[in-house]
Amino acid sequence: MSPDFLIALTMLTNFTLVATSRVNKAIQLAVFQGILMGLIPLAMGLGKHTHILLLALVAIAVKGGFIPYLFRRALRQVKIRREVDPYVGYTVSLMLCAAGTGLSLVLAHALPLKAGTTPTFLVPAALATLFTGFLLLVSRRTALTQVVGYLVLENGIYLFGLLLVEEMPVLVETGILLDLFVGVFVMGIVINHIHMTFDSTDTGFLAELKD
Template sequence: MSPDLLIALVMLTNFTLVATSRINKAIQVAVAQGVILGLMPLAMGLGRHVHILAMAAAAIAVKGWFIPFLLRRALRHVKIHREVDPFIGYTASLLLCAAGTGLSLVLAHNLPLKPGATPAFLVPAALATLFTGFLLLVSRRKALTQVVGYLVLENGIYLFALLLVEDMPVLVETGILLDLFVGVFVMGIVINHIRTAFDSTDTRHLAELKD
């Protein structure tokens, strides 16, 4: 499979994530994005390296199964299915995502990268994915949707890591995945506290939580 096709799919998932109000669909799209990114090293012809194969398999397992399992379990407990009233509306979010993608293309064009070393749109896709994750984090009220934003943000970091994937020690990516685990677990605790105290997962209630 062509890496350019996978990059195009990543960009498509970014737009889908900011346009959907259904939390379960957002989780499904984030899963699809994680699996696509796990396949990216193989599409780039790096499958000859054992440590890269191990990294790709770990990324697919963590992003495509384990973390989504935790999120779906949390979704069943909170019984909230839609992001009803985000800080930034869905039309505005789409426009911001489009603007961020365009800006990513401009910024990537001005970065001093080695010609021909990576797929042409890898860096713009990484920047756009980072921006999309940040947009979800700051524009959504529900804690679960913000966790999805955190996952997307990490996906952008993962894309950047592919620039040096042949020289990057496995420990670097392992550290990123561990940070992702910690972030998801912390957000799970926060979700539980909000739901217990307020019967809601709206993060506006965080200001009212006491020890």
């Protein structure tokens, strides 16, 4: 499997993510993207480095196993199916996502990055995934979808990290993974609390907390 194929798949996932209104499906897509993230370094032929191999396996385990588990638990508790009333509609989101991807292609060309062995689409895909994550975070109301956005955002950063994967110390990568884990964990607690307090997972209610 060529890495470019996987990267293209990632970008496709991005589009599907912004277009879907079903929370359950968004989560499945995020998990799928997470597994892709784990596979990309292997497809790039980096599996010969032990620590990268290990890291990929851990990433797959966390993103494909543990995080979905947390999600399912949260879903069970809050009983939500759909994102009913996003700040930005699905069509507009799709267009914004497309614009973001386009911008990433332009930016990726202009960015002063190390040229060479990396797959052609890696940098644009990283930026596009980043933007998609942000888009989800900004435009959705339900806390669960926002967590999905956070995951996607992190995937973007992860892709970016692959550029430097051979020089980057293990410490930093594990740090990112840990960060992700803690992030989801905390969000889970927050979701629970929002739900308990406002009987909804609409983060808009949080505005009541400002002074």
